[in-house]
Amino acid sequence: MDTALDTLNYRKLYESGELEKRIEKAYKLLENCSLCPRRCGVNRRKGETGFCKSGEELEVSSFHSHFGEEPPISGYGGSGTIFLTHCNLRCLFCQNYPISHLGNGNKISTQELTQMMLSLQKRGCHNINLVTPTHFIPQILSGFSQAVERGLNIPLVYNCSGYENVETLQLLEGIVDIYMPDLKYGTREAGEKYSSAPDYFEIAKKAMKEMHRQVGDLRLNKEGIAQRGLLVRHLVLPNGQAGTRRVFAFLAEEISSHTYISIMSQYFPAYKAQEFKELNRRITRQEYQQALDIVKQLGLERGWRQIN
Numbered sequence: 001m002d003t004a005l006d007t008l009n010y011r012k013l014y015e016s017g018e019l020e021k022r023i024e025k026a027y028k029l030l031e032n033c034s035l036c037p038r039r040c041g042v043n044r045r046k047g048e049t050g051f052c053k054s055g056e057e058l059e060v061s062s063f064h065s066h067f068g069e070e071p072p073i074s075g076y077g078g079s080g081t082i083f084l085t086h087c088n089l090r091c092l093f094c095q096n097y098p099i100s101h102l103g104n105g106n107k108i109s110t111q112e113l114t115q116m117m118l119s120l121q122k123r124g125c126h127n128i129n130l131v132t133p134t135h136f137i138p139q140i141l142s143g144f145s146q147a148v149e150r151g152l153n154i155p156l157v158y159n160c161s162g163y164e165n166v167e168t169l170q171l172l173e174g175i176v177d178i179y180m181p182d183l184k185y186g187t188r189e190a191g192e193k194y195s196s197a198p199d200y201f202e203i204a205k206k207a208m209k210e211m212h213r214q215v216g217d218l219r220l221n222k223e224g225i226a227q228r229g230l231l232v233r234h235l236v237l238p239n240g241q242a243g244t245r246r247v248f249a250f251l252a253e254e255i256s257s258h259t260y261i262s263i264m265s266q267y268f269p270a271y272k273a274q275e276f277k278e279l280n281r282r283i284t285r286q287e288y289q290q291a292l293d294i295v296k297q298l299g300l301e302r303g304w305r306q307i308n
């Protein structure tokens, strides 16, 4: 990937024809699906489905102005959130399991996605926030390209689980302005037990490095609204199950001590979490405080903490 593209925004990619080439490459990946690290190898263009249960058609659960994201993302005008149906990680404690596991949502055309993006921009949203987009990248890029043609000019936020292929992320260079991944687990055991992804941490570490290479640390405008960069979310799990120290140590030592991190306290035992004794409660105030202490010890003081 040409690193000179770093300096181009998505409109330039659109005007040069590069965006169209990326869309073609992304659709090619659907024929033997390797969009994400699951590498199911199914032909989604022929209606076959893999782990994420998604076919060729785009599926969306909802879209709206969201005021509950981190302050630099929601700002005063809201974040233009589009929830994609299904998920390539499918954590067993997912709060959004009706969307991620059960597939609640509607099939829509790429033209309808274009309309959603433009309507969110018109409402005054600061960005287009794609929630769980990984398994629909080709279709999203197609709708996005039409939106750019019709005047879309706000940052694109890629709000994902962190379980991403570097090669797929490279298709997004110069297109995505803000990467907002989760970094869920710092151990192989947790990835395997709760998300059927024993390689989660290893894969997510490579993905974070690629995201940071593309966009750098989070930069805000004078109003405190995010313009470009990396924002990493970490949900603290009960009984140390998220491997919080390992997650934050990686960010401090291998990404940047200026990484903007969002430390989330809202865990509750949703969906199948009750089947796991160690996950079957909310976190305590002490557990959240321990996570705050770790980031302080590691010198990671940029980001957002929740009042527990």
Ligand code: SF4
Pocket: 033, 034, 035, 036, 037, 038, 039, 040, 041, 042, 049, 050, 051, 052, 053, 054, 088, 134, 135
């Ligand atoms: S996007 Fe879906 S079908 Fe494709 S590799 Fe990932 S889980 Fe499998």
